[in-house]
Amino acid sequence: MSNYKVKLANIKGFAFDVDGVFTDGGVIGTASGDLIRVYDSKDGFGLRMAYLKGYKTAIVTGGSSESIKKRFLGIGVKEEDIYLKSRDKVPDFLDFCKRNGLEPSEVAFVGDDLPDIPILKICGLAVCPADAVPEVKEVCDYVSQFNGGKGCVRDLIEQVLKVQGKWVFDPVAYSG
């Protein structure tokens, strides 16, 4: 974990798992079969900042709820960069990189559980929340001090944007 700060300067894109990263992993099952998730607004704002500053962003989740898509479309993630029902996550990650002209080494990925490990091993900056499973922590460049759904996304984005001089809030751009 010692030299992850060197990698912050090279990041041009971000990709994320959802459950256990943007949420604490909890879901509420409804009678209709949909699942209700609780997101952290500070994580959402961090992702919005990354989008506004021109970083490419992707969601790669095994989840299937349309509500996931709506949440991230609202933040600015492009529809084609939201991968739902992703079982073998690497092809989806590589598809995102290719379509956006990014090398995997230029993309930071945040995951918390075993299905995320293959991406974490090939991305440019492997990150997990403090409450990720031990196998994930082992392969990560950086383990956030924040848990899933409690600021780990914001932590990563803020560090990258600050190192690159992009953590500057512009209310005009934000409202657009």
Ligand SMILES: [Mg+2]
């Ligand atoms: Mg997860």
